[in-house]
Amino acid sequence: MAASLRVFFLLLLLLPGVDGAVRAQSKAGQADIVLGRTSFPVNDYFTISFRLRGAPLERYSPFPDIEGFKKSSKSSTTTTRIVGGQTSTELTITQRYAAYNEGEFELKPFSMTINGQVVQSAGGKLQVLAQQAAVPPPPAGGAVQGLGLLDKLFGKPKPQEYVEPHDNAFMALVPDKATVFVGEGVHVGLYFYLTPADQGLLSFYNFGGQLPEILRLLRQRTAWEEPFNEQEIVPETVVAGGKTYLRYRLYEAEYYPLNTQPLTFPEIPLQMVKYRVAKKPEAGLDNRMEGFKIYRTAARTITVKPLPPHPLRDQVPVGDYRLREAIDRTTFRTGKAFTYSFTVEGEGNLAALAAPVLPPLPAGVEVYGPDTELGVTRQGGRVGGAKRFTYRLIARRPGPLALDSLFSMVVFNPSTGRYDTLRAEVKPELKGAEKTVGTFSARPDDPFYQDVLESADNTLQARDAYSEVRRYANYILLVLGVLAVVGWWRSGRRSM
Template sequence: MPATLRRFFVLLLLLLADVCPPLRAQSAAEAQADIVLGRTTFPVNEYFTIGFRLRGAALERYSAFPDIEGFKKSSKSSTTTTRIVGGQTSTELTITQRYAAYGEGEFELKPFTMTVNGLTIRSAGGKLQVQPQPAAAPSPAPGAAPIQGLGLLDKLFGKPKPQEFVEPQDNAFLALVPDKTTVFVGEGVHIGLYFYLTPADQGLLSFYNFGGQLPEILQLLRQRTAWEEPFNEQEIVPETVVAGGKTYLRYRLYEAEYYPLNTQPLTFPEIPLQMVKYRVAKKPEAGLDNRMEGFKTYRTVARTISVKPLPPHPLRDQVPVGDYHLREAINRTSFRTGQAFTYSFRVEGEGNLAALAAPVPQLSAGIEVYGPDTETGITRQAGRVGGTKQFQYRLIVRRPGVLALDSIFSLVFFNPATARYDTLRPEVRPQVKGAASSTAFNARRDDPFYQEMLESADNTLQQRDAYTEVLRYANYILLALGALAVFGWWRSGHRH
């Protein structure tokens, strides 16, 4: 075989070995991987690189490359190196991730780990020094020797150049939206913090560390002269709304109901929110992300809610404010004197139920009232706060006849919808049967023991000397037992 032909076949075999490595199963023990870092000092117009080398196995999977603060991920490259030594073929694969620096300065590459084919590889990180872009090199003089150092890959593919990015205009905004601009003292005003953006802006914006920004936002929303009822935290998901004839995606960031405690206005300053805004490549290239992360801060418009005093009323400083209705319940409608029963005064509606105080009973002779037991249920839904608050009392009536509960319980409130005062009064009028009775004992109204015992107490009248008769019979029994004991002792002594 001619020497030229032999050299051709050798080159062909080497080429096939590079493209189609031998189909030999390699165990996980043969596989090796390590991390390769690029130069840590480089100009701003060049890339920093992180890569990994895999030897002894084909690449199956690998974890994501780390993010570096101050850098934007750019393109990736892969290099395969095949070596034949002593008839043995070894293959080395290198995957490289390029990073473009946003600007000059010193940055920290934190320690990180990656997983390649199930192998965990680690890097201790380091300091990255990004230097200014060097001045353009002067053109070589005629006849001068060419500059050395240009690699073969740069000759073939060209040296990677950083992309130019521009910041497009967006239509997003942050808004603090109240449902009223003027309220009465004690009247609720709903405040919602929303972020709006058009569907076309979804690819340009994303939330940045909202959990870390939320405490500062809540501090700015806090009102010292108002009772705040925050809505339950929920997942931030977009909802489609129409504002000004334009369709937006609205993100509900926070909402609460505020109840002013005095006439001082509710003042909300500008609320800032930092978002990630991407800059796009001026000349997009296939295979690249064509975006660069940046930041933009959006701010709300400052808001002031004026607060009006309630109209004149003898109880103006004590009455609750809201739209309330009464739902009452009683465990029986007919009972006897001295028999305990329960009555529930349940307030339903929209308002600051948490601060609503129990009706104070107006007592008269022959009526005892204990309690109340209180139960509150507050519902926050669709920008409204309402629910129920129940006051359960225990009563004992000593005189027969119709019991007018409206003369005992009542609740005066101010309805901001009508700007008028109103009163909740019971309509239940139970019938009390039996003869008039007197109180057997003077129980403490705040003692829970007596409140429970009154439910099961027997109200049957007893003779005043009933306990004297019981004592007499007890003494007779004790004397009989004593005589029996003496007789037994005497009998046992005579037997011996």
């Protein structure tokens, strides 16, 4: 009876009001959004949290952006309550926001999707005050005056004893290949695994502060690194070893070895918050005490093999590539320029892929360019896309133009372990009379200059031709000036 009254009075003294909370309930549990204090000093944080009860967390959408604020660290807290023999678990994810300056700001209405259910918040006005000095800690025993009265009334409670339970969480550095060729991509992901039952025992601690050291340990001096776009660290359900885990993707990148030196990844440490639980839980209390635990990955080494012998082995692109061609017209005439695109698409290090090396051009063929366009997609643990090389060509002799003799690229396919040649297949047939060197025909899509260029005189002129014209023009102007002066002088004499 005394313990029940103590819990009742303690809740009356300590339970805060909840402002800005909007609740939503479904089969995925009950979720609500909680806003922090709307008036706070500039050296403090504003917070937005969501709470989930009655179901494990599966997925949630990103927290909103607030104008005038920068997102800081996030925290995860799991609260387990035992009341009347009934156990309830509440998960709270909190996003902290740091204000850039003092003043008043608006938090616009927003929504979040938590376990598939949409939770709305009406937003509000935020007031950022001047920086405040640190508040001295309250005197011992005076944090909550009501507790002293309860201690006198019911007797001072005994301190709880805590034990550290076993958890099934672990860190893993997972490459998708154990051996690769020089230039072949290997996807490496850094993951943290925990079972759904361990959600109440573990939470992330200052991950943003630990990330720079993690990236330093992952960096490879002998490989080209293509990092994936930074994403929200949200759990995804996976099955490993017959067990169901929640997997958090901490970092992922694609590495392309530049030489045969192995890719060596040392142990990667991550400090997590791990809670100790009360040996004898009491109703109405959290029954947990915060502690820390460091998880480490196993060291990994990826062997890098040289490419098979080939005359161009050091220059050959490595990847699963295919060729896509395009040409800007269907009819071709001698002396008229046309556009040809040589596009390499597939999976590989497209950023480092160079344009095809052109052989000596045959007589009567001119090639200009290329213009280059690169598109890279990072998705689902794969890096791919397309790189397009666009050329302008002018052929002055009629007949077939063998583009396969001009545009080709030797590549190495690591999946088959063989070399292949991407070779142009388009063979335009040019019609018309042979054009001599020096003629130029305008493009049909350039109507402004078409007539002028077609009728322009292509006779070679001396380099000083324009200097001669300028000199004769000066002589004519001088003569005209003399005539004008003489005429003015004569008209003056007649008037006299």
